[in-house]
Structures are given as structure tokens and as C-alpha cells.
Amino acid sequence: MGDTPTENLLKRHQHWLLAILSALLLFLSFPNVNLYPFAWIAMVPFFIALTRATGWKSAFWIGYLTGFLFFAGLLPAIALLYPYANIFITIVAYLLLVGYTGLYFAVFAALMKCVPVRSGALFPLAAACIWTALEWVRSWMITGFPWGSIGYSQWNNLPGIQVASLFSVHGISFVVVLFNAGIATLLCNRNQWRQEIRALVLPVILTIFCFGYGAFQLQGAEPLDRESNATVPADTETLNVALVPGNVSQLQKWNVNQFPAILQRYINLTYKASREAPDLIVWPETSIRSRALTGEWPRSYGRFSRMLRDTAMPILVGTANRGKTDEAIGKFSKDIDKRNEPIYNRVLSISPDGKMQGDYAKMHLVPFGEYVPLENLLPDFIPDFIQFEPFAHGKTVNLLPVFIVKDKTDTQKVEIGASICFESVFPDEFRRPVQKSARVMGILTNTD
Incomplete structure (x- = not known):
């Protein structure tokens, strides 16, 4: 029995649906929703969608759709410009900004199409390096616009963000993307998972290091006492x-x-x-x-x-x-x-x-x-x-x-x-x- 028209439609547009899913998961992992664990799997559908792309041009548009939708949901605060600017220029500025930031996803997708997903550990490592480099470029290109860096999604993940003291927010982005790409590599090669399990070795090691370092740093930290009558050691400098x-x-x-x-x-x-x-x-x-x-x-x-x-x-x-x-x-x-x-x-x-x-x-x-x-x-x-x-x-x-x-x-x-x-x-x-x-x-x- 053949597929139904609906099933055929879904298969033909599966890569676009996966891109939309990734954009949604990324959006949910950021404030104000704050479901930060989603960031650790949010890009998996995106990487799987890239395997459905017929070439770098197709990958470019998959990336652009993902980035455009993600930033469209993340940047409605641009509406705060309205008190300062005409409503027309506010809308234009919003669309230009969303369109510009979406390009970084598109360039990333086009470059990743050149890296075969069956390359084992190379795919997640290349993904993390290219992504982090593009985030860094976005932080200073033109005037610089680092909003939406994936590392910022972990702001409420105290053990996970302590490593930022060593490698900044870009280090957190590196680990999160590395983990996503490792999971995607394993899923795309699930029929040969015994050979491709190596793709998860580095992501798991660095993720354990990230959380282990954070737990160690927090172990010696005293919890913040919010009581107004909290006592402070005499030798501690304070500023109320x-x-x-x-x-x-x-x-x-x-x-x-x-x-x-x-x-x-x-x-x-x-x-x-x-x-x-x-x-x-x-x-x-x-x-x-x-x-x-x-x-x-x-x-x-x-x-x-x-x-x-x-x-x-x-x-x-x-x-x-x-x-x-x-x-x-x-x-x-x-x-x-x-x-x-x-x-x-x-x-x-x-x-x-x-x-x-x-x-x-x-x-x-x-x-x-x-x-x-x-x-x-x-x-x-x-x-x-x-x-x-x-x-x-x-x-x-x-x-x-x-x-x-x-x-x-x-x-x-x-x-x-x-x-x-x-x-x-x-x-x-x-x-x-x-x-x-x-x-x-x-x-x-x-x-x-």
C-alpha cells in the first residue's frame, strides 16, 4: 500500500519541518520561557534536516529558515524602539535585524554541508568550531550583535555556566553545539551505531567536564542568603x-x-x-x-x-x-x-x-x-x-x-x-x- 497524500507531503517537506522544530526548541530554551535543557537537543532536528539537503544551496535555505524563525521569536523587544521611532522604521529595523542574524545560521548550514555526517567524530567537532567562530564574528561584525548566542540559554544552569569563567560564553556554546551534533551523528548513523558511537566520546567528555567543573566551583560557594538579618563575616567587604x-x-x-x-x-x-x-x-x-x-x-x-x-x-x-x-x-x-x-x-x-x-x-x-x-x-x-x-x-x-x-x-x-x-x-x-x-x-x- 502506497503512502497517503499527507504522508507524501510530509516526506517532501520533512527538512523544512525539522528546521522549524529546531527554531522552536531554541526559542523555548531562552528567556523568557527558560526551558534551558532544550538547548542540548534543539539543534538535533536541524542537523538531521541538513542530511536531507540536496546541496549547499538547499542547506543554506534550511539554515536561513531556522535562524530567521528563531530570531523572530527572540527579538520582539525591538518593538521597544517604537517610542523613539516611527512604527514603519520599527518594523523595518526588526525585519532587517532578524534577516541579518538569520544569515549566520544559513552560512553555518552551507559550510556544514561540506562535512559528511558519516565522518564520525569530525562532524560534531567541525560543527562546534564553525558555530563558535560564527558567533564570535557576529559579536563584532558591523556594530556587533551577540544576542541569541546559544551559551546564553544556559544562564539559569548554574553548574553548566561556571566554565564561562575560563572560556567565556563562547565556550558554553561550543559544548552545547558539540553535544547536539554528536547526538545527531549517532541518530543519522543508527544502523552503524557501534562504529559511530565514537562521535559521542568528545561531546560526553566535555559535557561531563563542564558540569563537573561547575559543581566543584559551586561546592565552595556559600548560598546567597536573602534574609535581611543575615550575618556577614567581619572581614568581608560589603556594599549595600x-x-x-x-x-x-x-x-x-x-x-x-x-x-x-x-x-x-x-x-x-x-x-x-x-x-x-x-x-x-x-x-x-x-x-x-x-x-x-x-x-x-x-x-x-x-x-x-x-x-x-x-x-x-x-x-x-x-x-x-x-x-x-x-x-x-x-x-x-x-x-x-x-x-x-x-x-x-x-x-x-x-x-x-x-x-x-x-x-x-x-x-x-x-x-x-x-x-x-x-x-x-x-x-x-x-x-x-x-x-x-x-x-x-x-x-x-x-x-x-x-x-x-x-x-x-x-x-x-x-x-x-x-x-x-x-x-x-x-x-x-x-x-x-x-x-x-x-x-x-x-x-x-x-x-x-
């Missing part, structure tokens, strides 16, 4: 930080009429947090408008400066300001015109007396969200759709000094490294403040 989340939507945040209420929300939360006597207060990225800090808006400036005096605590605050940062808040002068100077996404360290202790300007900006890449090469009508003034790139890694008063006779200086939102996904950039002797790292973001 109060994070003030405004939970302000993007549409509200950039509406100037909403700012007084937003500022009051942050001030109320800060007063509440100050009752716990923290060493430092931290507000999110671009949480306060620069005009409230300079004194150009006297009422807002008065409320903010009064809060500083009342709480008597240093604060890190995110803002967007022009040109060089003033030496202290409240320095607005009509004689100083900064309207033609570039605007920066900054974090400021402000002491209780209003003096500016330091600032850091974001260096790695979000394409189309904070600046327009290759603006000179785009059609003239594209920049017209952008409804925000692009930020300028920061030039230097500045540490933020904070002076912590432990008691009346002891003031301790702590230098903090800041990473603003998108910058935190770039390991090399996150490492720079540490190399400049930052004792604490902080990530400020503006997501609600």
Missing part, C-alpha cells in the same frame, strides 16, 4: 545598594508631560529605600531628565536636590545630557548654550551635596534605537522617520567614584564600573572597567 525600579513604560518615559509624576515616583521610592540605610542609591538608565539636574526646571531640581540632602546618600543616576557634564547639579546658565553639542546616554555619580563625582557615557549604542548606523548610505527618507535625536558614542571608560560613609570618621572610596543596557552583552567591553580596577560592576537599564 538600593536599586530603585521606577517600572515606567517607554511610552510614558519620553513624554515630557509625564516627567513630574515619574520623578516623584523615583523620589518616593528613594525615601522608602533610605530607611534601610544603604550605602548607595541607584536609579535606572535615563531615569531623570538633564534639565531637572541643571536647574533649568527649578521645581524638579528643587525636589531632587532636597531628596539628596534628606537621604544624605550618594546616588548613581542615568540621564541624557549634552556636551561636558557640569561639576555639580544646579549649574544652569542662559549664557551657556549647549543646544548644538552632542547628547550622550550617561550615568552620573552624585554626592549628597550635589557635586558630580564622575560620569560615564555609553560607548556601544543600540542601532536604530540610539543612533542610525551607516546613516550616510541610507535613503534620505529613512532618517526622516526617526523620531529621536541620536546619541553620540562615549569615548572613554570612566569609573564612577562613590564615597561611602561607614561612620563619622571613616569614608571609603569605591570605584564602580558601569555598563549601560546593551553594552552588558559584550564580554570584552564589560571587562574593560574591571581592567581599570573597578571594585564593583553595575548594569543600568531602562526596561520597564
Whole structure:
């Protein structure tokens, strides 16, 4: 008896269905679903689909479909651009970004078609090497976009991610892809599994090492005690930080009429947090408008400066300001015109007396969200759709000094490294403040 029309249809399009399945499993392994164990088998259908490809061109499109669907599900956060940009440019930017990142899957698939799946241990090793190399290229090509690196899917897998301290997130991606390719090799050669079992030797060894190393590292770590009355050994240096989340939507945040209420929300939360006597207060990225800090808006400036005096605590605050940062808040002068100077996404360290202790300007900006890449090469009508003034790139890694008063006779200086939102996904950039002797790292973001 022959196959039914439905069965024939499924057989003809089996490779596409397998590609879709892999995209779905990869998506489920990432936040916000967080089914991270799926990542260890998510690419198996994809590798099997490649064996159905008739050539490298067919493999290319199988890879592109997988990558496009995966990133389409992973990157809806690009919709956050809408408050800054026309809805048309938001959709175009989303599709361009998804289409671009999907190309890395396509190139990977085309290259893997050149490696026979019956090559035993060579297939998984080649897959892991090529994949990791392409992830690394994606992390710096054009402006760099490392979101979706498979290693990040394991963020909640504590034993599995400890090896990142040795090999970074790319090392985790290497092991996960190696394991997937080893399983796929065995399944594709299941009739000769005794000969092909060797394809799993290296993946199993490295996976055991990965989890074994993680378990060893965690064995000596004390569990994080979330109780407020937890005791800390006397010789342990601590920094008590109060994070003030405004939970302000993007549409509200950039509406100037909403700012007084937003500022009051942050001030109320800060007063509440100050009752716990923290060493430092931290507000999110671009949480306060620069005009409230300079004194150009006297009422807002008065409320903010009064809060500083009342709480008597240093604060890190995110803002967007022009040109060089003033030496202290409240320095607005009509004689100083900064309207033609570039605007920066900054974090400021402000002491209780209003003096500016330091600032850091974001260096790695979000394409189309904070600046327009290759603006000179785009059609003239594209920049017209952008409804925000692009930020300028920061030039230097500045540490933020904070002076912590432990008691009346002891003031301790702590230098903090800041990473603003998108910058935190770039390991090399996150490492720079540490190399400049930052004792604490902080990530400020503006997501609600």
C-alpha cells in the first residue's frame, strides 16, 4: 500500500519541518520561557534536516529558515524602539535585524554541508568550531550583535555556566553545539551505531567536564542568603545598594508631560529605600531628565536636590545630557548654550551635596534605537522617520567614584564600573572597567 497524500507531503517537506522544530526548541530554551535543557537537543532536528539537503544551496535555505524563525521569536523587544521611532522604521529595523542574524545560521548550514555526517567524530567537532567562530564574528561584525548566542540559554544552569569563567560564553556554546551534533551523528548513523558511537566520546567528555567543573566551583560557594538579618563575616567587604525600579513604560518615559509624576515616583521610592540605610542609591538608565539636574526646571531640581540632602546618600543616576557634564547639579546658565553639542546616554555619580563625582557615557549604542548606523548610505527618507535625536558614542571608560560613609570618621572610596543596557552583552567591553580596577560592576537599564 502506497503512502497517503499527507504522508507524501510530509516526506517532501520533512527538512523544512525539522528546521522549524529546531527554531522552536531554541526559542523555548531562552528567556523568557527558560526551558534551558532544550538547548542540548534543539539543534538535533536541524542537523538531521541538513542530511536531507540536496546541496549547499538547499542547506543554506534550511539554515536561513531556522535562524530567521528563531530570531523572530527572540527579538520582539525591538518593538521597544517604537517610542523613539516611527512604527514603519520599527518594523523595518526588526525585519532587517532578524534577516541579518538569520544569515549566520544559513552560512553555518552551507559550510556544514561540506562535512559528511558519516565522518564520525569530525562532524560534531567541525560543527562546534564553525558555530563558535560564527558567533564570535557576529559579536563584532558591523556594530556587533551577540544576542541569541546559544551559551546564553544556559544562564539559569548554574553548574553548566561556571566554565564561562575560563572560556567565556563562547565556550558554553561550543559544548552545547558539540553535544547536539554528536547526538545527531549517532541518530543519522543508527544502523552503524557501534562504529559511530565514537562521535559521542568528545561531546560526553566535555559535557561531563563542564558540569563537573561547575559543581566543584559551586561546592565552595556559600548560598546567597536573602534574609535581611543575615550575618556577614567581619572581614568581608560589603556594599549595600538600593536599586530603585521606577517600572515606567517607554511610552510614558519620553513624554515630557509625564516627567513630574515619574520623578516623584523615583523620589518616593528613594525615601522608602533610605530607611534601610544603604550605602548607595541607584536609579535606572535615563531615569531623570538633564534639565531637572541643571536647574533649568527649578521645581524638579528643587525636589531632587532636597531628596539628596534628606537621604544624605550618594546616588548613581542615568540621564541624557549634552556636551561636558557640569561639576555639580544646579549649574544652569542662559549664557551657556549647549543646544548644538552632542547628547550622550550617561550615568552620573552624585554626592549628597550635589557635586558630580564622575560620569560615564555609553560607548556601544543600540542601532536604530540610539543612533542610525551607516546613516550616510541610507535613503534620505529613512532618517526622516526617526523620531529621536541620536546619541553620540562615549569615548572613554570612566569609573564612577562613590564615597561611602561607614561612620563619622571613616569614608571609603569605591570605584564602580558601569555598563549601560546593551553594552552588558559584550564580554570584552564589560571587562574593560574591571581592567581599570573597578571594585564593583553595575548594569543600568531602562526596561520597564
